[in-house]
Amino acid sequence: MNFTIILHAGVATGTVLLFAAIGEIFTERSGILNLGVEGMMLLGAMAGFSISLATESPWLGVLVAMLAGGALSLAHGVVTIHFQADQVVSGLSLTFLGTGLALVLGEGLTGQTPPLLLDYNIPLLSSIPVIGPALFQDHGILVYVGYLAAPLAWYYINKTRPGMHLRAVGQKPSAADSVGVNVYGIRYIYTFVGGCLAGLAGAIISLSVSPGWYSSQTTSGQGWIAIALVIFAQWNPMRAALGGYLFGMLRRLILDLQGPRILLGFANPLYINSNYSFFLIMTPYVLTIIALIFGSRAVAKKRAGSPSALGLPYVRGERGK
Amino acid sequence: MSTRLKVEKRVDVPSWLPLVTSIGSVVLAFIIGGIIFKIVGGKPFEAAKYFYQAVFGSWAVFSDTMVKATPLILVGVACAIAFKMRLWNIGAEGQFYAGAFGASLVVLIPIVPLETTPKFIVIGLMMLFGMIAGAIWGFIPGYLKAKYKVNEIITTLMLNYIIINWNNFWIFDKWSDRGFQMTATFDRVAWLPRLADYAKQIKAFAGVTLHLGVLFGIVAAAIVWWIFRYSRWGYEIKLIGDNPEAARYAGIDISKNIILVMAFSGALAGLAGMSEISGVVHRLQESISPGYGFTGIIVAWLAKLNPFVIIPVSVLFAGLIVAGRELQPAGLSFLLQGIILFMLISSDVLLRYKIRILRTDEEAA
Numbered sequence: 001m002n003f004t005i006i007l008h009a010g011v012a013t014g015t016v017l018l019f020a021a022i023g024e025i026f027t028e029r030s031g032i033l034n035l036g037v038e039g040m041m042l043l044g045a046m047a048g049f050s051i052s053l054a055t056e057s058p059w060l061g062v063l064v065a066m067l068a069g070g071a072l073s074l075a076h077g078v079v080t081i082h083f084q085a086d087q088v089v090s091g092l093s094l095t096f097l098g099t100g101l102a103l104v105l106g107e108g109l110t111g112q113t114p115p116l117l118l119d120y121n122i123p124l125l126s127s128i129p130v131i132g133p134a135l136f137q138d139h140g141i142l143v144y145v146g147y148l149a150a151p152l153a154w155y156y157i158n159k160t161r162p163g164m165h166l167r168a169v170g171q172k173p174s175a176a177d178s179v180g181v182n183v184y185g186i187r188y189i190y191t192f193v194g195g196c197l198a199g200l201a202g203a204i205i206s207l208s209v210s211p212g213w214y215s216s217q218t219t220s221g222q223g224w225i226a227i228a229l230v231i232f233a234q235w236n237p238m239r240a241a242l243g244g245y246l247f248g249m250l251r252r253l254i255l256d257l258q259g260p261r262i263l264l265g266f267a268n269p270l271y272i273n274s275n276y277s278f279f280l281i282m283t284p285y286v287l288t289i290i291a292l293i294f295g296s297r298a299v300a301k302k303r304a305g306s307p308s309a310l311g312l313p314y315v316r317g318e319r320g321k
Numbered sequence: 322m323s324t325r326l327k328v329e330k331r332v333d334v335p336s337w338l339p340l341v342t343s344i345g346s347v348v349l350a351f352i353i354g355g356i357i358f359k360i361v362g363g364k365p366f367e368a369a370k371y372f373y374q375a376v377f378g379s380w381a382v383f384s385d386t387m388v389k390a391t392p393l394i395l396v397g398v399a400c401a402i403a404f405k406m407r408l409w410n411i412g413a414e415g416q417f418y419a420g421a422f423g424a425s426l427v428v429l430i431p432i433v434p435l436e437t438t439p440k441f442i443v444i445g446l447m448m449l450f451g452m453i454a455g456a457i458w459g460f461i462p463g464y465l466k467a468k469y470k471v472n473e474i475i476t477t478l479m480l481n482y483i484i485i486n487w488n489n490f491w492i493f494d495k496w497s498d499r500g501f502q503m504t505a506t507f508d509r510v511a512w513l514p515r516l517a518d519y520a521k522q523i524k525a526f527a528g529v530t531l532h533l534g535v536l537f538g539i540v541a542a543a544i545v546w547w548i549f550r551y552s553r554w555g556y557e558i559k560l561i562g563d564n565p566e567a568a569r570y571a572g573i574d575i576s577k578n579i580i581l582v583m584a585f586s587g588a589l590a591g592l593a594g595m596s597e598i599s600g601v602v603h604r605l606q607e608s609i610s611p612g613y614g615f616t617g618i619i620v621a622w623l624a625k626l627n628p629f630v631i632i633p634v635s636v637l638f639a640g641l642i643v644a645g646r647e648l649q650p651a652g653l654s655f656l657l658q659g660i661i662l663f664m665l666i667s668s669d670v671l672l673r674y675k676i677r678i679l680r681t682d683e684e685a686a
Contacts, residue, residue: 035474039659075663077510083670088409088474089622090666096615098661104361105651215652221482228475278490285479289465 007134010249015146017244020226023197030190031170031309035091039098040069044202047107053114062203069199073142077191084313109213117208140208150241170307232295248268345662354657376640384531389639394538395593396617397631403586406562410478413590414614415484416455420591421598423454425605428511435508455591456584463583467576503606513600534596542628
């Protein structure tokens with residue numbers, strides 16, 4: 001077990017959660033709860049993988065993955081924004097729809113080897129001891145983009161004019177509407193942005209972090225973990241990034257626990273009986289619940305973070321919140 | 322003279338309309354599903370014919386469909402009671418697995434000596450343990466929601482992954498049958514009676530796999546219907562679901578109800594797991610459910626949370642599962658379920674608004 005290796009793997013897998021969670025933060029900040037992240041992610045993973053296979057261009061795959069996730073999210077947008085359907089049920093059906101589409105269209109992709117996203121080193125930064133090789137060496141470009149994504153998203157949401165409109169629409173749509181902000185338009189835009197980023201997260205899995213198409217195992221619940229991360233992060237992109245990387249590191253650490261024969265001076269039970277690894281597979285899900293408990297307590301105490309119009313449809317002219 | 326469309330809010334909903342929109346949604350979903358199926362290279366019409374044959378073609382296959390409908394009824398009712406309170410239990414899948422595990426304990430520990438204990442006691446204990454295990458798996462997210470305001474959607478979902486790996490540990494390790502990824506077949510005393518068991522007395526029952534579990538489903542639907550209709554608890558559940566503020570003012574203990582409803586919902590889903598391993602699989606193994614817990618969500622929603630309507634809707638979806646087993650590609654039944662649910666919630670807009678075609682001169686008048 002080596003800290004550099006764990007950190008290296010942690011930021012790579014954490015990038016997946018980071019993009020999906022930031023996308024969901026944008027969507028939820030506009031007042032739309034989209035629980036379909038898992039479906040959009042899986043569809044993105046499939047689309048990226050198959051387009052890269054067909055065109056030999058992984059970047060085209062990434063682009064199509066984003067559009068696929070975005071297109072799917074628009075279905076949620078129409079149903080929840082215009083038809084005012086229940087956002088929870090719509091998000092669930094989006095999960096079904098995305099998963100089903102991905103499985104149907106992804107038939108026969110397992111075992112194929114499309115060109116993948118390449119890894120690069122960042123000069124100078126990669127020569128920093130310990131951290132350099134972990135953070136700035138042998139990562140895909142999207143991991144480096146991820147480092148910038150969280151601060152940029154934070155700045156955009158909190159310090160810019162469009163970001164202010166976004167927050168207003170999520171907090172008090174009627175007030176935003178009364179000063180001429182297009183509530184429906186903004187909700188559509190950020191629902192789409194969330195979908196694109198979920199699709200991107202999927203493509204990062206299938207084309208970079210753990211390449212391949214393993215049907216629904218490809219995402220294995222990471223879309224749901226991303227949603228939990230949003231609550232844990234209290235709708236703050238910086239916290240989401242930190243949580244994502246931490247989570248990624250824990251995943252790696254858990255895998256590495258199976259290797260050594262002696263652990264903390266004791267015979268390693270995982271080494272003796274590999275069936276104990278089922279408990280290791282459980283761990284990320286248990287951790288998600290624990291993280292959620294802490295996150296929810298903080299939100300409940302401060303009443304901070306959660307957009308107050310989250311999950312509520314906005315109808316013009318009706319007395320709303 | 323020109324015409325235009327006018328959208329206006331409905332004051333009251335005609336009683337026939339929800340039925341029409343529900344059926345319309347399903348039909349439309351099948352058409353869209355058929356088109357997608359065609360695009361990916363399938364033959365939708367032959368598949369539809371095959372679907373009918375595989376679901377209703379003969380008594381034997383219809384019984385097979387009913388066997389698949391059994392867990393769906395229980396899980397659908399489990400979801401309906403939670404959804405009525407707007408508690409999003411999407412962990413019925415996990416509670417199903419928990420129920421299967423709990424019921425298996427009775428046979429695999431074993432809790433009672435299987436050679437000497439009468440069948441009804443063994444089955445009764447399996448039901449009890451299955452329901453307790455399911456209830457525990459529902460209690461956890463309920464407690465976390467009531468106590469710490471933890472979002473139940475995510476906790477129930479995470480608990481699904483946890484219980485599946487928990488079960489896997491036992492069937493790969495301690496209870497593995499000669500290294501296979503399943504337990505040994507249960508003793509016959511732990512099998513739910515099937516119609517085929519009475520083939521000696523009634524010839525027509527030969528090969529009919531329908532088991533007693535279907536009665537559990539129907540009884541559960543009846544009980545929950547009664548709860549909704551006549552009990553104080555049902556009234557509280559509905560009030561909390563419709564208007565939590567009003568419920569709070571009326572002095573209803575919301576936290577207590579969250580925990581109770583989640584545990585009750587989990588118990589029903591757990592009973593579905595028990596009925597599946599005791600009535601169909603006769604052992605604990607991997608993948609005992611093709612997503613019953615998730616399909617149950619759609620079943621409950623399509624039935625508009627009406628426990629009795631859940632029964633026919635479950636039969637339809639069971640048909641989808643039976644046909645989907647052999648239909649390729651494998652994700653198709655998932656896709657269809659997603660489209661059906663989407664159509665359904667979209668069609669709800671028709672219940673809230675009506676679209677009238679007006680002639681401009683008529684409006685002027």
